[in-house]
Amino acid sequence: xxxxxxxxxxxxxxxxxxxxxxxxxxxxxxEHQDAELLLPSVRGALPVxxxxxxxxxxxxxxxxxxxDNFGEWRxxxxxxxxxxxxxxxxxxxxxxxPDDSSxxxxxxxxxxxxxxxxxxxxxxxxxxxxxxxxxVTEQCVLYSALDAHIRHIAVTVPTDAVAHIHESMxxxxxxMMRCNMSARTVEAKEIDFAAAGxxxxx
Numbered sequence: 001x002x003x004x005x006x007x008x009x010x011x012x013x014x015x016x017x018x019x020x021x022x023x024x025x026x027x028x029x030x031e032h033q034d035a036e037l038l039l040p041s042v043r044g045a046l047p048v049x050x051x052x053x054x055x056x057x058x059x060x061x062x063x064x065x066x067x068d069n070f071g072e073w074r075x076x077x078x079x080x081x082x083x084x085x086x087x088x089x090x091x092x093x094x095x096x097x098p099d100d101s102s103x104x105x106x107x108x109x110x111x112x113x114x115x116x117x118x119x120x121x122x123x124x125x126x127x128x129x130x131x132x133x134x135x136v137t138e139q140c141v142l143y144s145a146l147d148a149h150i151r152h153i154a155v156t157v158p159t160d161a162v163a164h165i166h167e168s169m170x171x172x173x174x175x176m177m178r179c180n181m182s183a184r185t186v187e188a189k190e191i192d193f194a195a196a197g198x199x200x201x202x
Contacts, residue, residue, distance in 0.1 A: 019196035020064050020127045021056040023049070024112060024134030024141060026096045027067045027080050029087035034165045041163040042092055042135060048161040048188045049133050050095045057101065059193040061202075062125055064103045066112040066144075077104035110140045113147040122153065129154040131191060131202060133161040137170035142177065149181040156202060158188035 026049070030039060056063050067080060077098070084093045098104060107116050122128075130148055132141055132155060141162050145155045157177055164170030177183035196202040
């Protein structure tokens with residue numbers, strides 16, 4: 001795990017809210033299988049993700065990027081970002097790039113929790129509720145929601161701020177999150193980070 005301009009010791013402003021915004025796999029070159037099917041959904045969801053990021057930061061809610069390392073075990077978060085910005089779809093990365101207050105966790109598999117220090121980080125921040133945005137709804141978002149659920153961490157998924165490859169599978173994944181994982185699935189505009197910042201939840 002790396003941090004961008006944030007110290008690992010102590011609690012961050014906004015951590016008392018218990019809520020964090022997690023951005024999944026958006027630092028991406030889109031040079032992988034199924035990318036062409038994914039890209040239209042990413043383009044549609046991108047403005048909503050940007051708005052979520054803006055509102056979370058305005059209200060001091062921690063923003064955590066959890067991103068695939070693309071099998072490059074020597075890569076750190078700065079190199080992953082630089083590679084994506086040098087790639088063919090930088091216009092999809094630049095609007096959601098981490099700022100100096102963002103936290104960054106590198107993962108190697110689908111779930112944001114699998115073999116990563118995320119659970120420890122959330123404990124340090126006092127976070128027990130995650131807002132998950134990013135990609136892919138029917139893969140990494142679904143598996144991350146499940147892993148959060150079994151850790152007794154509440155999950156909200158803004159349905160218009162997650163991108164999919166197959167729409168029908170994404171719809172089924174969202175239904176599974178609602179029914180089997182007690183996830184709250186809403187449009188992003190319904191998420192109130194101001195309430196989160198006051199300790200009333202999002």
